[in-house]
Amino acid sequence: MNMMSEREASNRIEILIDQINHYNDLYYQQDISEISDHQFDMLLEELTQLEKDYPQFKLDYSPTQRVGGTVTKNFATVTHKYPMLSLGNTYSIDELKEFDGRVKKLLGHQNYRYFCELKFDGVALSITFQNGILIQAVTRGDGWRGDDITANARTIKTLPLKIHQPDLPELFEVRGEVFMPNQVFRQLNIDREAAGESPLANPRNTASGTLKMQDSQVVAQRKLDCYVYSLMEENQSYTTHSQSISALEKWGFNVSKTYGMCSNIEEVMDYIDRWEMLRLDLPLVTDGIVIKVDSFTDQQKLGFTAKSPRWAIAYKYKSENQQTVLRNISYHVGRTGAITPVANLEPVLLAGTTVKRASLHNANEIERLGLRIGDTVFIEKGGEIIPKITAIDLQKREADSKPVSFITECPECGTALQRQEGEAIHYCPNLKECPPQIKGRIQHFIQRSTMDIDSLGGRTIELLFNEGLLKTPADLFRLTYEDIFNLDGFKDLSTRNLLEGVENSKNASFERVLFALGIRYVGRTVAEKLAAYFKNIDNLATATLEELVEAPEIGDRIANSIQLFFQDPDNRQLVSQLKEAGLAFEVKQEAVNLVNAHLSGKSFVVSGVFESFGREEIKDTIKQYGGKVLSGISGNLDYLLAGDKMGPAKLKKAESLGVTIISEQDFISMIKSNGSNL
Numbered sequence: 001m002n003m004m005s006e007r008e009a010s011n012r013i014e015i016l017i018d019q020i021n022h023y024n025d026l027y028y029q030q031d032i033s034e035i036s037d038h039q040f041d042m043l044l045e046e047l048t049q050l051e052k053d054y055p056q057f058k059l060d061y062s063p064t065q066r067v068g069g070t071v072t073k074n075f076a077t078v079t080h081k082y083p084m085l086s087l088g089n090t091y092s093i094d095e096l097k098e099f100d101g102r103v104k105k106l107l108g109h110q111n112y113r114y115f116c117e118l119k120f121d122g123v124a125l126s127i128t129f130q131n132g133i134l135i136q137a138v139t140r141g142d143g144w145r146g147d148d149i150t151a152n153a154r155t156i157k158t159l160p161l162k163i164h165q166p167d168l169p170e171l172f173e174v175r176g177e178v179f180m181p182n183q184v185f186r187q188l189n190i191d192r193e194a195a196g197e198s199p200l201a202n203p204r205n206t207a208s209g210t211l212k213m214q215d216s217q218v219v220a221q222r223k224l225d226c227y228v229y230s231l232m233e234e235n236q237s238y239t240t241h242s243q244s245i246s247a248l249e250k251w252g253f254n255v256s257k258t259y260g261m262c263s264n265i266e267e268v269m270d271y272i273d274r275w276e277m278l279r280l281d282l283p284l285v286t287d288g289i290v291i292k293v294d295s296f297t298d299q300q301k302l303g304f305t306a307k308s309p310r311w312a313i314a315y316k317y318k319s320e321n322q323q324t325v326l327r328n329i330s331y332h333v334g335r336t337g338a339i340t341p342v343a344n345l346e347p348v349l350l351a352g353t354t355v356k357r358a359s360l361h362n363a364n365e366i367e368r369l370g371l372r373i374g375d376t377v378f379i380e381k382g383g384e385i386i387p388k389i390t391a392i393d394l395q396k397r398e399a400d401s402k403p404v405s406f407i408t409e410c411p412e413c414g415t416a417l418q419r420q421e422g423e424a425i426h427y428c429p430n431l432k433e434c435p436p437q438i439k440g441r442i443q444h445f446i447q448r449s450t451m452d453i454d455s456l457g458g459r460t461i462e463l464l465f466n467e468g469l470l471k472t473p474a475d476l477f478r479l480t481y482e483d484i485f486n487l488d489g490f491k492d493l494s495t496r497n498l499l500e501g502v503e504n505s506k507n508a509s510f511e512r513v514l515f516a517l518g519i520r521y522v523g524r525t526v527a528e529k530l531a532a533y534f535k536n537i538d539n540l541a542t543a544t545l546e547e548l549v550e551a552p553e554i555g556d557r558i559a560n561s562i563q564l565f566f567q568d569p570d571n572r573q574l575v576s577q578l579k580e581a582g583l584a585f586e587v588k589q590e591a592v593n594l595v596n597a598h599l600s601g602k603s604f605v606v607s608g609v610f611e612s613f614g615r616e617e618i619k620d621t622i623k624q625y626g627g628k629v630l631s632g633i634s635g636n637l638d639y640l641l642a643g644d645k646m647g648p649a650k651l652k653k654a655e656s657l658g659v660t661i662i663s664e665q666d667f668i669s670m671i672k673s674n675g676s677n678l
Helices: 006-030 037-053 063-067 093-107 182-194 203-211 216-221 241-250 265-281 296-302 363-369 435-446 458-466 473-478 481-485 492-507 510-516 524-534 537-541 545-550 556-567 569-581 615-624 648-657 664-672
Strands: 077-079 114-120 123-130 133-139 145-147 171-179 225-233 260-262 286-293 312-316 321-333 338-350 353-359 376-380 388-392 603-607 639-642 660-662
Touching: 006 037, 006 063, 037 063, 037 615, 063 216, 093 265, 093 286, 093 296, 093 312, 114 241, 114 265, 123 203, 133 145, 171 203, 182 203, 203 216, 225 241, 260 265, 265 286, 286 296, 321 435, 338 363, 338 376, 353 388, 363 388, 435 458, 435 473, 473 569, 481 492, 510 524, 510 537, 524 537, 537 556, 537 569, 545 556, 545 648, 556 569, 603 615, 603 648, 615 664, 639 648, 648 660, 660 664
Parallel strands: 603 639, 639 660
Antiparallel strands: 077 145, 114 260, 114 286, 123 133, 123 171, 171 225, 286 312, 321 338, 321 376, 338 353, 376 388
């Protein structure tokens, strides 16, 4: 491989960073695509490779930071330079008028204006920039101290990592609201349910939990966004809040275009009325309006109470709710056997849509509400997105009604339900014979994010199942032309399309096949981690519990589920049949650009956390120097590369087998040497 000089590499890295950040800004702030996705990916790939070859030139504001990779075990506590105080809230127009009266009285004049903005239901974040570079991002915490989640914040693509603008303050802070867009949240729950996991409650809590994840690569996959709403600096460069917002827009920050200037409280009320319904079309949940006095001089004069500023207030919209009647409760069986109760309601108009059903989650929720069939219930749409029952109008309850008792048998196959200790969900344990579970596993197997057989839908699965032709995913690859053509509604073209879709699915990658198997708790992201770590299905199937939890983001719950899956003879047979059908059960080995062959013929197992490398980065480095990376320890292994917090079981096994254990510094010395000390 032809290597650049260090000066050439440094210059090229800087050029690529500026180019990619420029295209990112155009795309996310101005909705302009100057180059194709492929061209953009090629630039990013070139930058990634250069940073691997010349890690000394890797910069914190590089766009490669947006894909994550940093693992943070503990988040440092940071004291806010400017306290992040909460706002006073009101649901009353009269109280809003009283607020305006206090402002007028304290200022002693009427020449003030209000800046109004939507109140987003997200996670408040303080982001500090020095010389135009993002250097720190801290959660609100208790308002005085928060957690340093800088590595995770860098994955938010609408948040600039470096600002190219003249006359920037040397040091400044922006406040923003991090959120998970509604569509991203819905897809995340679809993926979780496909992995046999319970759905997440709402986008706000999910965004908060995501920001505190240890692996920033997982955070990047969650596609968080951020609206910036405030600029803080030591020496104010602007005289009004609206001027500072214009500056943030000019500097490339993502500012919601929903704000407005109001000359008096009457215009504020018009703004509130205008956005009460319009806000429902936004990509995130909003729960009110923030009203701020625009002039910084007026803000200083108004000052603060002990808890909040006197120059701002939040008007909260009341959650729209309606009354309707609970007709009955139906129970749905998922592919993992999870039983989900659903409230069937008298149709009612709520927040612009007709609502007929509401989620009840589990038996605990039914008991908490104290539901009875025929009850008049209040339903609302809030942060949950999906309508929910919030209360019961007890005055309208029928005298002879009885409390709802959760079912004890599967509504589909009659098997007695089980409820594991510590879990809220009831399960049907008849996973091999219960029809919805069988069909659900096949539905999961063919979906877009797994095998992507779009020519096969739910109706066709139902027909094939009823004909006795389809009971496991492996049966898909045994279907004949006659099997399909004889189904109701199928003709020559649709038959051939289905068979072609099944055949094309054999091109799916190992991680997609692994996700498609439907192992409980193994969602799309976990499948990617497992495939990258274990490389093939045999390594995964034979891994011990200790070896499984060594993989990134794999805890005891997932590890136990994987072991239970492969202990089942039917599951092992399924994998064997899918192998015979030609599906991919190992990671395709990509060509490695060798730096040199210092590590040729040597094998390594990598374990723990490292200072100078990410886990995948150090594995790639081993390969670039000719070495081989293994997933498990055996007597034939040459080296155990031990990082911080390595599992004790792996260390003990290596010592018992006489495997040489080396540190990160030992490894760095190896690749810098001529190989004579190996």
